[in-house]
Amino acid sequence: MDRSAQARTGEAGAMPTTSASRGLLAVLAATMLIDALEVSVMLVALPSVSARLGLTLTTAQWLVSGFALGFGGLLLFGARVVELLGRRRVYLAALAGFAAASVLSAVTRDPGVLIATRFVKGFCAALTAPTGMAIIQTTFRDGRDRNRAVSVYSLFGAAGFTTGLVLSGLLTEVSWQWTFLFPAPVALVLFAFGVRLIPGGPAGPPGGLRRFDLPGAASWCAALAALVYGIVSVADHGWADPRAFGALALAVLLMACFARVERVASRPLVRLGVVRDGTLIRSMLGAAALNGCNIGLLLTATVLLQNRLGWSPLQTALAFLPAGIPLVMTTPLAARIAARFGTSRLVALGSLGPPAACLLMLWRPVPADYTTGLLPPMLLLGAAFVLAFAALNIQAAARVSTADKGMAIGLYQSAVQVAAAVVPALTAALLATAGTRAALWLVTAVACVGMVAGLSGLRPHAASNLPESDAGA
Numbered sequence: 001m002d003r004s005a006q007a008r009t010g011e012a013g014a015m016p017t018t019s020a021s022r023g024l025l026a027v028l029a030a031t032m033l034i035d036a037l038e039v040s041v042m043l044v045a046l047p048s049v050s051a052r053l054g055l056t057l058t059t060a061q062w063l064v065s066g067f068a069l070g071f072g073g074l075l076l077f078g079a080r081v082v083e084l085l086g087r088r089r090v091y092l093a094a095l096a097g098f099a100a101a102s103v104l105s106a107v108t109r110d111p112g113v114l115i116a117t118r119f120v121k122g123f124c125a126a127l128t129a130p131t132g133m134a135i136i137q138t139t140f141r142d143g144r145d146r147n148r149a150v151s152v153y154s155l156f157g158a159a160g161f162t163t164g165l166v167l168s169g170l171l172t173e174v175s176w177q178w179t180f181l182f183p184a185p186v187a188l189v190l191f192a193f194g195v196r197l198i199p200g201g202p203a204g205p206p207g208g209l210r211r212f213d214l215p216g217a218a219s220w221c222a223a224l225a226a227l228v229y230g231i232v233s234v235a236d237h238g239w240a241d242p243r244a245f246g247a248l249a250l251a252v253l254l255m256a257c258f259a260r261v262e263r264v265a266s267r268p269l270v271r272l273g274v275v276r277d278g279t280l281i282r283s284m285l286g287a288a289a290l291n292g293c294n295i296g297l298l299l300t301a302t303v304l305l306q307n308r309l310g311w312s313p314l315q316t317a318l319a320f321l322p323a324g325i326p327l328v329m330t331t332p333l334a335a336r337i338a339a340r341f342g343t344s345r346l347v348a349l350g351s352l353g354p355p356a357a358c359l360l361m362l363w364r365p366v367p368a369d370y371t372t373g374l375l376p377p378m379l380l381l382g383a384a385f386v387l388a389f390a391a392l393n394i395q396a397a398a399r400v401s402t403a404d405k406g407m408a409i410g411l412y413q414s415a416v417q418v419a420a421a422v423v424p425a426l427t428a429a430l431l432a433t434a435g436t437r438a439a440l441w442l443v444t445a446v447a448c449v450g451m452v453a454g455l456s457g458l459r460p461h462a463a464s465n466l467p468e469s470d471a472g473a
Helices: 003-008 019-036 038-053 062-073 075-085 087-107 111-139 144-174 176-181 183-197 214-237 242-264 272-276 278-308 313-323 325-341 343-350 353-363 375-396 402-433 436-456
Strands: none
Touching: 019 038, 019 111, 019 144, 019 183, 038 062, 038 111, 038 144, 038 176, 038 278, 038 313, 062 075, 062 111, 062 214, 062 402, 075 087, 075 111, 075 214, 075 402, 087 111, 087 176, 087 183, 111 144, 111 402, 144 176, 144 313, 144 325, 176 183, 214 242, 214 402, 242 272, 272 278, 272 402, 278 313, 278 343, 278 353, 278 375, 278 402, 278 436, 313 325, 313 375, 325 343, 325 375, 343 375, 343 436, 353 375, 353 436, 375 402, 402 436
């Protein structure tokens, strides 16, 4: 049996550790890396892109929100697509789509097309990121081989944000277009290896378009897009403008439609009863607040450092590294740390970091120097991710029934990405209309939501200090 044939039998039986399995893991981990770096790449490049294309900040922020909308808005739908069409086919198509969208975004100067390519890339990430972990779970043998593969995959995911900062800082110094183009050749190389290494498997049972729950996916994603559009329209046109209140009203209507569709669908994307689990709700709020605060604070700092203080993109990227490097260094130890101290304690302690970082920024919005001004908030953010990020992932679906775990994990991941879409829109709107301090107060409020969610998990009937056996749940 050649390497390709061997790889494609992965779903029928676990693959032993061979050059083929190592190659497969390299493809999956590298894809996870380029998925994870897409948000941080845009944060640092945003002032340069908006200046070159003549965009307002509220329009430019769509380059961040657009990717998160495609990712979080279609993550649950993406899981259904993979289930019905098969992992190999969808994974390879997503890699090809990611590469094509990267090339198009680099050559266009039309803001609408640019934002659309960001949305497409987000959807491609929604197809590959969770599927990569599913392939690992079914392809690598249980025990040391699978644990090592999961650790490598998680490490590359954690490294994505920091890698994106550095690459964006370097490439934007040359040309902002390179920040859009550089993933394309990487994705094409991964596609070429993936054709040979990604294991095949049967597609889901036939059942027509109804099995995809297209009305549910469309209403949910459209509701999020209308919400973001309404937020930025308030900043651009004021509350009285129909584009603002009309979009916000449409968002509420579409969310109600989504709830109705899911309630009556034969195979809903979301069974609303799953959302009643208290641990899942707290984890969703905590993770969304942590991610939203991180992106909102870095967006505010980026605009301040580059537009007001004249820092270069590379200087900005290097200044943000203390917020990301600690997570990369500690990810291999995350399961052991959670087993030793319990997830609830780690989440509660980690939830204190973002509000403290925001208050430090409010105390001194324009840092006199990096060491005493910007570095402490970045270190607090980094500590929060070290303490809470893995613990939130571990506890999110720990108390959900086995049958609903996949759906619960999808909801949790969607919440993280929805925050990455909504908080930058709110932050940009306030930066454009009310200034830096107002934006920082908003981000502080988001951080406080996470703190309340984290501390509430310490209550005796709510605590979920999971042992190591539950860490992979």
